[in-house]
Amino acid sequence: METATEQRTLFTKEEIGVTTPEDSKPQHRPEKTLPADRAQDKPAPTVGKPFVDNPRMACRHVNVFYGDKHAIRDVSLDIGRNQVIAMIGPSGCGKSTFIRCLNRMNDTIEGCRVTGEILLDGQNIYARQVDVVPLRAQVGMVFQKPNPFPKSIYDNVAYGPKIHGLARNRAELDEIVETSLQRAGLWDEVKDRLSHAGTSLSGGQQQRLCIARTIAVGPEVILMDEPCSALDPIATGKIEELIDELRRQYSIAIVTHSMQQAARVSQRTAYFHLGDLIEVGRTEQIFTTPRHKLTQDYITGRFG
Amino acid sequence: MNNGKPKTIEIVQRSLVRRYRAERRFRRMGLGAIVLSLVFLGFLFASIVGNGYTALFQTQVQLDISFDPETFATGELANADYPRLIKEALYKAFPQVTARGERRALTGLVSSGAAFQLRQMVLADRSLIGTRRSIWLPADDDVDMLVKGHLSRQAGRLSEAQLAWIGQLQSQGKLAKHFNWTLFTAGDSREPELAGILGAVVGSFYTLLVTLALSFPLGVATAVYLEEFAPRSRWTDLIEVNINNLAAVPSIVFGLLGLAVFLGAFGMPRSAPVVGGMVLTLMTLPTIIIASRAALQAVPPSIRDAALGVGASKMQMILHHVLPLALPGMLTGTIIGMARALGETAPLLMIGMVAFIVDIPGGFTDPATVLPVQIYLWADSPERAFVERTAAATLALLAFLIVMNGLAVVLRRRFERRW
Numbered sequence: 001m002e003t004a005t006e007q008r009t010l011f012t013k014e015e016i017g018v019t020t021p022e023d024s025k026p027q028h029r030p031e032k033t034l035p036a037d038r039a040q041d042k043p044a045p046t047v048g049k050p051f052v053d054n055p056r057m058a059c060r061h062v063n064v065f066y067g068d069k070h071a072i073r074d075v076s077l078d079i080g081r082n083q084v085i086a087m088i089g090p091s092g093c094g095k096s097t098f099i100r101c102l103n104r105m106n107d108t109i110e111g112c113r114v115t116g117e118i119l120l121d122g123q124n125i126y127a128r129q130v131d132v133v134p135l136r137a138q139v140g141m142v143f144q145k146p147n148p149f150p151k152s153i154y155d156n157v158a159y160g161p162k163i164h165g166l167a168r169n170r171a172e173l174d175e176i177v178e179t180s181l182q183r184a185g186l187w188d189e190v191k192d193r194l195s196h197a198g199t200s201l202s203g204g205q206q207q208r209l210c211i212a213r214t215i216a217v218g219p220e221v222i223l224m225d226e227p228c229s230a231l232d233p234i235a236t237g238k239i240e241e242l243i244d245e246l247r248r249q250y251s252i253a254i255v256t257h258s259m260q261q262a263a264r265v266s267q268r269t270a271y272f273h274l275g276d277l278i279e280v281g282r283t284e285q286i287f288t289t290p291r292h293k294l295t296q297d298y299i300t301g302r303f304g
Numbered sequence: 305m306n307n308g309k310p311k312t313i314e315i316v317q318r319s320l321v322r323r324y325r326a327e328r329r330f331r332r333m334g335l336g337a338i339v340l341s342l343v344f345l346g347f348l349f350a351s352i353v354g355n356g357y358t359a360l361f362q363t364q365v366q367l368d369i370s371f372d373p374e375t376f377a378t379g380e381l382a383n384a385d386y387p388r389l390i391k392e393a394l395y396k397a398f399p400q401v402t403a404r405g406e407r408r409a410l411t412g413l414v415s416s417g418a419a420f421q422l423r424q425m426v427l428a429d430r431s432l433i434g435t436r437r438s439i440w441l442p443a444d445d446d447v448d449m450l451v452k453g454h455l456s457r458q459a460g461r462l463s464e465a466q467l468a469w470i471g472q473l474q475s476q477g478k479l480a481k482h483f484n485w486t487l488f489t490a491g492d493s494r495e496p497e498l499a500g501i502l503g504a505v506v507g508s509f510y511t512l513l514v515t516l517a518l519s520f521p522l523g524v525a526t527a528v529y530l531e532e533f534a535p536r537s538r539w540t541d542l543i544e545v546n547i548n549n550l551a552a553v554p555s556i557v558f559g560l561l562g563l564a565v566f567l568g569a570f571g572m573p574r575s576a577p578v579v580g581g582m583v584l585t586l587m588t589l590p591t592i593i594i595a596s597r598a599a600l601q602a603v604p605p606s607i608r609d610a611a612l613g614v615g616a617s618k619m620q621m622i623l624h625h626v627l628p629l630a631l632p633g634m635l636t637g638t639i640i641g642m643a644r645a646l647g648e649t650a651p652l653l654m655i656g657m658v659a660f661i662v663d664i665p666g667g668f669t670d671p672a673t674v675l676p677v678q679i680y681l682w683a684d685s686p687e688r689a690f691v692e693r694t695a696a697a698t699l700a701l702l703a704f705l706i707v708m709n710g711l712a713v714v715l716r717r718r719f720e721r722r723w
Contacts, residue, residue, distance in 0.1 A: 108612065110536065137615035147606035149625060159624070160614035210610070217614050 043073035047292045048281035050270070052080040056221055056251040057102060057139075062116035064097050064106065071097045074116075075277040077270055079221060084243060084252045086266035086283065088259060090298065093272040095255045099223050102253065103139035104132050120221070137164055140214035144226040146206035148198030148213070153190050156198040156209055157181060160217035176216055184212035185242050204235025211242065215250075222246065224254040228261065240265050259299055263287050271295045352702075356695030362484035362497060363448040364440040365414055365473060367393040369422065371433045381426055386419035387411075390441070397478075398469060409466055413473075415442040417498040440482060445496040445689040451481065454688055487696060491662045492678065496689030499682070501697050503664045507577055507657070507672030508646060508704060510665060514581020515588055515645050520638050522585070523592030527634070530593075531600040532622055551590035558586045559651030567655060574656035575671040583651045588641035595637020599630035631719045639712040643705055649676040675701040 051058075055078035064072035072094045079085055079102070087095035097106065104125060106112045118125050125135050137160070148156050157177045160166075167173035177194070181187040186208040190201070198209055207227055214222055224243070228236040243252060243265045256262050262269055262283065269286040271279045271294070279286065279295045290296040369389050376384050394410050395401065401410050418441035425439075426432055442448075446462055447470060449455035457467060473479035490500030526547075534540045562583035566572045572579050603626050611621040652658065657673050658681070665672035673681070675697060682694040 103613070105609065105612065108608070133615050133617050135615075136613060141609075141613040143606060143609055143613065145606055147604075147610040149607065149610060150629065159611075159616075163614075163616055163620055163624075213610075213614060 044273075044276040044278060046076065046277045047279040047295075048286075050077045050277065050280040052078045052268075054081060055079060056081045056121065058117075058119040059101075060117040060119070062098070062101060062114065062118060064094070064101060065113040065115075066109070067111040071275055072101070073275045075272075077277060077280060079251050079253055080268065081251055082247055082249070083267040084247050084254060084265050085268045085270060086262035087253065087255045087270050087272060088257075088262050088298070089272035089278075091257075092274070094275045095270075095272045096225050098272065099225055099253055099255050100141075102221065102223055103136050103141055105136075105141060107132060137217050138219055139221045139223060140217060140219035142207070142210050142214055142222065142224045142227045144229055146203055146210055146230065148201070148206050148209050150197065150199055152195045153181075153198050153201070153209060154194040157212050157216045160213060164217060166216075166218065180212040180216035181209075183215050183246070184208045185238060185245075186212055202235070204231050204238060207231060207235070207239060208242065211239070211246075215246070219250065221251045221253065224252065226255050226257060229257060236261070259287070271298060273298070352695050352698050354695075355692055356699050358452050358454075359487060359692035359696035360484055361452075361481040362486065363443040363451040364480060364482050365443045365447075366438055366440050366478040366480075367397065367414070368436060368438050369393045370436040371426065373434045376426075376433050381430070382423070384423070384426070386422045386426075387416075389422055390414055390418055398472075401469075406465060409463055410469060413444055413447055413466060413469060415444050415495060415497045417493070417495055418442055440480075442486070442497045443479065445687055447479075448497055449688050451479070452692075454692075487693070491664045492660060492673070492681070493662060496685075496687045496693060499690070499693060501675070501678060501693075501700050503661060504673050504675045504678035504697065505700060505704065507580075507661075507665050508674040510577035510668055510672060511580040511584065511652075511657075511674055512642060512646060512708075514578055514668060515584040516638070516642060518581065518585040519588040519592055519641065523589050523638070523641075524596050524634055526589075526593050527596030527600060528622060528627070531597050532618070532626070547590050547593050550586075551594060554650075555587050555648055556650040556654065558583050559654030561586065562651060563654045573669050573671075575659045575661065575673070576669045577657075577665065577672050578668040579655050580652050580657050580672075580674065581668075583655060584645040584648060587648065587651060588645050591641035591644065592634070592637050595640065596630065596634040599633025599637070600626060602633060603629045628719065632716045635712055635716045635719070639709055642708060642712075646674075646705055646708065647676055647701070649674075649680055652677055675704060 057079035059075060059077045059079075062072055062075045062077075063070065075098060077085075077098075087099060089095050100106045101114055101118060102125075106114060114126060116126075120135070120138065124130070125139075149159065151159070154177055157180050158167075158173050161173060161176050167176055178187060178191075181190065186205060189205060190196075190209075198206065201209060207230075211222075211227075228239050231239065240261065243254065246252060247267075254262075254265065266283045268280065269283045270277055271286065271290075271292070273294050279290060279292045281291075286295065287299055290299060296302075367390065370392070371389065372392070375386075375388060378384070391407075391411050394414065395407065398410060401407055421441060422439070443451075446455060450457070450462060450467075450470065455461060462470070470479060486498060487500050489502055490498060491503030493499040530540060530544065562579060566579045566582055567574060607625050607629065608621055611625045612618075616624065652674060658677050659671060659673065660681070661671050661673050663670070679694055679697045679701065682690045682697060
């Protein structure tokens with residue numbers, strides 16, 4: 001509870017920018033009034049360079065509400081081509097919510113409302129006529145917990161191509177499965193047991209299987225929501241190498257709690273704080289010379 | 305540490321004894337509950353089997369029947385005087401009996417259904433006419449009860465002369481117990497020795513088939529819609545509350561509803577398995593819906609995310625991933641509902657399935673009865689021989705239930721997947 005209070009207080013100070021008499025004694029402020037105050041806040045302006053030339057995805061003034069809760073506040077950010085953008089920030093800052101907007105996975109959550117524009121190659125994915133099925137084929141997603149289907153390894157990878165009709169015959173499907181597993185760096189480990197259950201693999205292998213499943217559909221963008229949080233360092237290392245490989249072909253957005261991981265795999269980093277996008281910039285710049293005080297506090301381990 | 309205060313470990317040690325004692329008590333209570341229910345179950349089975357196993361055998365009399373061509377002179381085999389053949393054979397076996405009344409007492413030893421057996425034999429094989437055969441025919445139920453020891457010789461149901469003839473037949477080896485095939489191949493009858501459970505078994509089978517065919521798809525579809533598609537609103541809340549309430553409605557109310565709606569308003573046939581099945585469907589649906597919804601809720605959301613994440617549509621997600629994982633749970637709910645439906649009597653009484661029906665039903669609209677109703681009817685009959693048949697029918701009901709559950713377990717095994 002101590003840290004939460006501190007975070008909120010920090011934010012409020014930053015936000016208002018001036019020290020009011022009450023703010024000078026934050027310890028006496030009853031905590032329950034804080035959300036009410038926040039509701040009147042304006043979203044924090046983003047520091048740094050949220051936009052790139054020729055982006056793959058462009059988000060403009062995105063707001064997300066869970067019922068009354070304002071989870072993402074006026075975020076504008078570009079996802080560049082063939083690069084990895086890392087989203088960092090303390091728990092509950094909205095980075096996972098934001099990434100789930102990019103392929104409309106939030107649609108499945110009841111009471112979730114998204115406003116603003118998210119453009120994929122110039123087309124607003126929240127437009128009325130857009131169908132989520134082809135969208136999710138274009139923007140694939142890897143989840144925090146490895147979640148292979150309770151089917152064979154082969155069927156796990158073949159499922160996406162099958163439902164989208166990407167293969168005309170069995171031979172083509174076999175090829176898609178093989179190349180996807182190869183790209184996910186799993187082929188050599190599983191080629192002799194494709195008919196075994198996907199759930200029989202180790203955690204790291206399962207996560208690579210999920211990545212193979214995502215690539216098999218041939219997406220343009222891959223979203224990864226803390227893909228390594230359930231894995232040991234060796235499996236994490238493999239996935240990170242894989243992400244670096246995949247960058248050549250895909251645009252990747254990754255949410256991570258590990259700042260080292262963000263520094264290792266990403267070219268750009270976005271720092272979220274309590275629903276605001278605080279700072280965006282090249283990864284080296286964010287980790288060496290952050291411009292915003294909150295970013296600095298977070299990466300130096302002052303909180304989070 | 306502090307001089308006066310006891311250490312934490314000492315306090316823990318002291319409470320430990322008490323904790324372990326409570327644990328042992330708890331364990332013993334659970335064990336006691338299991339033992340108690342096993343004892344009751346054993347008692348139930350012992351009493352049913354003890355009462356029912358004698359029904360598997362039926363006392364039969366061996367008679368030398370001569371298929372006299374004169375009897376069949378009219379040429380109509382179906383209407384020939386078969387009882388006469390039996391009488392003739394009996395008179396020949398007991399030549400000393402000549403008085404009219406005595407002769408009637410003599411023919412009373414053999415079941416009145418024996419003539420039908422002869423008729424069937426002749427209809428199946430004409431070449432019997434003119435021959436002489438030694439045939440085992442069912443004895444009357446009083447004889448059967450006497451042989452099985454359920455009827456005392458002083459009871460007065462059999463006269464001294466009859467007892468003497470029975471003794472004579474027994475000493476000649478012409479009176480013996482044989483396996484009671486009639487019990488498994490015949491429908492109901494007023495004569496215990498001719499009564500069988502096949503009609504009720506077939507009736508139960510048809511009724512449950514209708515119940516399953518209606519309630520499983522309807523229940524699963526309702527559960528899928530409510531769980532996956534329906535928006536949370538006042539209406540869906542209302543539906544949910546009502547489904548839960550329906551599960552607790554006394555079954556006879558469903559029978560009244562069936563009587564008023566299916567028979568009254570729709571004019572459907574009385575005593576028919578199709579109506580029985582529909583009434584039991586109403587009763588079973590809430591159970592299946594509630595179990596299916598629980599099974600759907602138990603499917604991990606990560607599987608849904610995974611399917612949606614690769615671009616599956618909502619229907620593909622449900623059909624390919626959620627339903628297969630929820631199916632074992634849905635089957636469990638279905639089997640609980642079906643088992644209840646199998647044992648249900650009250651609603652079926654209301655729609656006329658309690659009628660005395662001799663014929664074995666040949667379809668869904670034929671008049672039929674079901675096993676529990678058959679048990680009820682037999683338990684209500686005055687003849688002593690129906691007591692053992694009641695128990696035997698109960699055994700058949702249990703066997704039916706076990707077969708049904710076994711089938712469900714096999715199905716569930718096939719669909720069960722681990723993740």
